[in-house]
Amino acid sequence: MTLTMSPVLVWLSFSSINMWVVILSGFNFYHDYFSSKLYPVDSSEEFDFIVVGSGSAGSVVANRLSRNNRVFLLEAGGDPIHLHTIPGLAPDLLHRPQIDWIHKSLPQKDTLKAHVEQVSRWPRGKALGGSSNLNYMLYVRSHPLDYDNWANITGDPTWSYENVLPFFKKSNDYHGHFYNEKHYGQTGYGTLRVEELKWNPLKNCFINAGKQMGYPYIDLNGPQSSGFCELEVNQKNGERCGTFQAFVRPILHRENLVISRYSQATKAIPNKYSLQEGM
Ligand SMILES: Cc1cc2nc3c(=O)[nH]c(=O)nc-3n(C[C@H](O)[C@H](O)[C@H](O)COP(=O)(O)OP(=O)(O)OC[C@H]3O[C@@H](n4cnc5c(N)ncnc54)[C@H](O)[C@@H]3O)c2cc1C
Numbered sequence: 001m002t003l004t005m006s007p008v009l010v011w012l013s014f015s016s017i018n019m020w021v022v023i024l025s026g027f028n029f030y031h032d033y034f035s036s037k038l039y040p041v042d043s044s045e046e047f048d049f050i051v052v053g054s055g056s057a058g059s060v061v062a063n064r065l066s067r068n069n070r071v072f073l074l075e076a077g078g079d080p081i082h083l084h085t086i087p088g089l090a091p092d093l094l095h096r097p098q099i100d101w102i103h104k105s106l107p108q109k110d111t112l113k114a115h116v117e118q119v120s121r122w123p124r125g126k127a128l129g130g131s132s133n134l135n136y137m138l139y140v141r142s143h144p145l146d147y148d149n150w151a152n153i154t155g156d157p158t159w160s161y162e163n164v165l166p167f168f169k170k171s172n173d174y175h176g177h178f179y180n181e182k183h184y185g186q187t188g189y190g191t192l193r194v195e196e197l198k199w200n201p202l203k204n205c206f207i208n209a210g211k212q213m214g215y216p217y218i219d220l221n222g223p224q225s226s227g228f229c230e231l232e233v234n235q236k237n238g239e240r241c242g243t244f245q246a247f248v249r250p251i252l253h254r255e256n257l258v259i260s261r262y263s264q265a266t267k268a269i270p271n272k273y274s275l276q277e278g279m
Helices: 002-015 017-038 056-065 087-093 144-154 161-171 203-212 243-251
Strands: 049-052 071-074 172-175 192-196 257-260
Touching: 017 087, 049 056, 056 071, 056 243, 144 161, 161 172, 192 243
Parallel strands: 049 071, 071 257, 172 192
Antiparallel strands: none
16 A cells, blocks of 8 residues: 555655746745835845846855845845755755746757757756855865866966866855865855765766776866766755855845845946946
């Protein structure tokens, strides 16, 4: 009985994800709507900075700037929903209009032949935390040479790997396998928790297969060579730790940070002193 019921229960719970996305994001929307009626934003208020979009980048920028400035943060979506924190649901939360912009490519003539109308859908998060609510949480900094190349191309040495490394360390709360002081932070200002993927049953098979083929076991974010490694992810005790959890939620109490949810910027208004007078 239990055996035959389990696939049905699994099917039922997955088929109801759409319903839960609608209910939870609807709750967030109406909660924000009534809060904004009770505590309206003073539209004559002036800010030192306006940050548009609280995605992976905007959340960090708003966090840093609001340490000692008045900051207005505009986000087209609302708070992330609880389902966002469950890593296993990541693929099921894509293409839901309440939390994903669902950008689409133009129909392609020669490619995307397996796609309906040869159109590709490009997910992008629409909520505080942006696409870090939808992504697959792999913590990958990219190769140090990429940064050095950008420094060469732009002629700006601040892009070099040695220069950006302190900022990676600063935003990290690293609990993976490869801790060393040169590459990882644990006690810095940031709370972006990085840890080993909790459930990874095939890990040793892949790493051992790599060793048999003569590849070393490496730290993907360390000084790089070709090799095999385990996955390290932005998670805290198995829950998603996106930029909302790491950089926005801990500072919601700041009085000099005003967040306007469900607010899509349509225009930047410049003045003669600065790039933007308002949005
Ligand atoms: C399915 C998927 C899986 C991925 N997996 C990984 C992974 O495993 N590891 C990894 O490192 N990267 C991954 N990525 C990529 C990574 O998530 C993105 O590169 C990163 O989140 C982009 O950050 P961003 O700040 O540029 O934009 P976003 O995080 O998308 O933020 C943009 C924000 O701005 C808001 N916004 C946009 N326009 C307006 C407007 N006019 N007014 C107000 N607000 C606005 C949006 O609602 C959004 O919240 C993945 C991405 C996707 C979609």
